[in-house]
Amino acid sequence: MKSLKIFFLLSMIPLFALGQKKQNLSVIAYYMGDDKQIDEFDPFKLTHIIFSFCHLKEGKLSVDTPKDSLAIKRLVSLKHKNPDLKIMLSLGGWGGCEPCSEVFSIAEKRAAFAKSVKEVNNYFKTDGLDLDWEYPAIEGYPQHLYQKGDKENFTALVVLLRKELGTKIELSFAAGGFQKYLDESVEWEKVMPLVNRVNIMSYDLVNGYSKVTGHHTPLFSTNTTEESTDRAVDYLLKLGIPANKLVIGAAFYTRVWKEVSNVNNGLYQSGIASNGINFKDYETTFTKEKGWNYFWDEKAKAPYWYNEKEKLFATGDDIASVKEKTNYVIEKKLGGIMFWELTLDKKQNGMVDAIDNLKKSR
DSSP: OHHHHHHHHHHHHHHHHHHHHHHTSEEEEEEOOOTTGGGGSOGGGOSEEEEEEEEEETTEEEOOOHHHHHHHHHHHHGGGTOTTOEEEEEEEOTTSOTTHHHHTTSHHHHHHHHHHHHHHHHHHTOOEEEEEOSOSSSOOSTTOOOOTTHHHHHHHHHHHHHHHHTTTSEEEEEEEOSHHHHHHTOOHHHHGGGSSEEEEEOOOSSOTTOSBOOOSSOSSOSSTTOOOHHHHHHHHHHTTOOGGGEEEEEESBEEEEESOOSSGGGTTOBOEEEOOOBGGGHHHHSOTTTTEEEEEETTTTEEEEEETTTTEEEEEOOHHHHHHHHHHHHHHTOSEEEEEOGGGSOSSSSHHHHHHHHHHHO
């Protein structure tokens, strides 16, 4: 009887381990909503919610408004429902890190900022910080200061943050998914041992400055010069970055170009960047009645839409491409998938549901 019990316990180990592996796939939502919108989503389908954004004010991490404070407190309260959920704060964002290069170039100011991060985390009982500086050492938001020394200063900032926060508080950063950022913005070998993960912004790879259409969030490159999720992941893996610290990005929105000729269904054609469409509005926007046709690029594993009558082209993620990205994360044993941004999802049968269903099935 005793040997039978031991056999039973040993036979359960693989099942337990499999369950643990499923748990390790992070599903990370950036969130720009208020204290009420979060109730439209299931916190058990997420491992992390990153409140976006906090900013630098007088050299310290600042939660800007009472509305933001309420939102953060509401997010933290979700941990009563799901104790495994992590709530993090994000610094910066596109256009939100204007003083970063100057402030983080001075050792005393880096130290003051690191202390303020600990204080704010302690006050809100949040679980860490995501640095979203766009971008160290290379041009990001127009007219924002950037300088060569940002690369080393970013490393020094991460060193101080880890020292100040200890090992239990999480630390991550959002990284541009394009080659210039990968090459010039970060000292990867020095930074990655100190952070929990890097959230690769593998979207906006063609953007509002692009005068030629293309896939803005492709999983794979269709030619040797095209940016893609896989290209960024492959680059970092070849540097020796652990796979489980790499998180890839999905976009819950499209980018749209106008005045696009009906050649190749609008893909890789000249055009003028216009306003995009949020995923929750796809079904009412990209309709046959309105002149839209849907296309799938089998090589890029990415969708696109073209409206011949209006000469409009759209690119973004959809359910099919998000499933491809989730499977890619599982197969490559990456750390997880993140996305911009939760409130752009549908309340039911949306992107998060697609990710969660795949996560549970593997």
